[in-house]
Amino acid sequence: ISGIYFCVIAQRVIVLYSFLYSQVGNYKRAVKRVDDGHRLCNDLMNCLGERSKIEKAYGDQLTAWSKRWRQLIEKGPQYGSVERAWLGVMTEAEKVSELHQDVKNNLLNEDIERVKNWQKEAYHKQIIGGFKEAKEADEGFKKAQKPWAKKLKEMETAKKSYHMACKEEKLAATREANGKTEASVTADQQKKLHEKVDKCKQDVHKAKEKYEKSLEELNKCTPQYMECMEQVFDQCQQHEVKRLTFLKEALLDIKRHLNLTENQSYANIYRELERTILAANTQEDLKWFSNNHGPGMHMNWPAFEEYNPEAAAAPPKKKKPDGAPPTPSTDHVAPPGDRSSVSSYDKNQAYSTEWSDDEQPTGFSANENGGNGNSFEEDSSTGKAVRVRALYDYDGQEQDELTFKAGDELTKTEDEDEQGWCRGRLDNGREGLYPANYVEPI
Secondary structure (H helix, E strand, O other): OHHHHHHHHHHHHHHHHHHHHOOOOOOHHHHHHHHHHHHHHHHHHHHHHHHHHHHHHHHHHHHHHHHHHHHHHHHOOOOHHHHHHHHHHHHHHHHHHHHHHHHHHHHHHHHHHHHHHHHHHHOOEOOOOOEHHHHHHHHHHHHHHHHHHHHHHHHHHHHHHHHHHHHHHHHHHHHHHHHHHOOOOOHHHHHHHHHHHHHHHHHHHHHHHHHHHHHHHHHHHHHHHHHHHHHHHHHHHHHHHHHHHHHHHHHHHHHHHHOHHHOHHHHHHHHHHHHHHHOOOHHHHHHHHHHHHOOOOOOOOOOOOOOOHHHHOOOOOOOOOOOOOOOOOHHHOOOOOOHHHOOOOOOOOOOOOOOOOOOOOOOOOOHHHOOOOOOOOOOOOOOOOEEEEEOOOEOOOOOOEOOEOOOOEEEEEEOOOOOOEEEEEOOOOOEEEEEHHHEEEO
16 A cells, blocks of 8 residues: 555656656746745835825824814813813824824834845845846756756657658558559559558668657656756745745734734723713713803892992093004914814803893804704804904003904904904903904904
């Protein structure tokens, strides 16, 4: 049984070598792996480069989204611990953005550089095209195959001669047979045809002997040929083993950089977010709102006041000696921005200091907006009070003038007078005059 098994294995090996080396130049596929390996390194670096761009773009989008919505939430009507929990989602986005930027940096600075350095060490470009490793493999295969290829060529020539002799013999035999049936063929002609057949048989016998001998010589040198080819092939395999092993290790490192679930910082982000959300306390938020905007707030109840002539007199509007407000300087123009992306609602805007069930809400409702109310949109107000935004910095020169910076928001309580001055109120409650051309309506 063991003998039969050995014969089967030997036969398979012979078939394998026959498939790889029975034809001259059939080793080219093994040599081509050198060029393929170098190209695959480039493909891997391009692949990682594209992924790094995706990671960067995602991180940038998270940062922009977080910044925009943090402004909306901080200026919006949400308050208390629920506001902090909501802002925690923005903090999560910022931290995750940083992690994806780290992924991008790892791909570019570690993984791609590692592949580039390995490629440079493993493949040596020649001055006149190609790689040194491919040239050495090709020359090794040619050297191992040269003696066998010479014998193979001799055998192919002998085989061709033998087949031609067989063809001639068959043709001569056919002519001789036809000559015997034809009356026009003389005896001398039949004799010549018979001699031709004999000569063809001799030629066939000689060609066959030469063919068998060349085949025998080819078979004798085949084992040595196979051994030499195997040695060169093993060298190619060793080079490919290094490439495949490196590629596996590199892909494992890439996986480690991409898999954020294995990053402790990533898990901490969501543990912190969960703690922030769970810290939201409904009762505390309601109590805070009641104390600041409900029945729990300080009440300014009407009290008896003595008549004061000075207090009863209305203070005159502020006028400069030259009668006109100062001209704004363009050096303090507020930077342009996407005003539609940031709510103009200010949670610190002034409200009446009194709380009453009889007071009608001044804000809009969902019904007033067709059921599409958005709490982050601007609050519409009644009367003369109008929200405005400062276009320039202004430092009040007198005690009854307001001071503000470009971009600050305030409430205009009186319209512009003939001198170009308006009366307004800052969000901290301070009232005073300011130049009308220093602001714009929101």
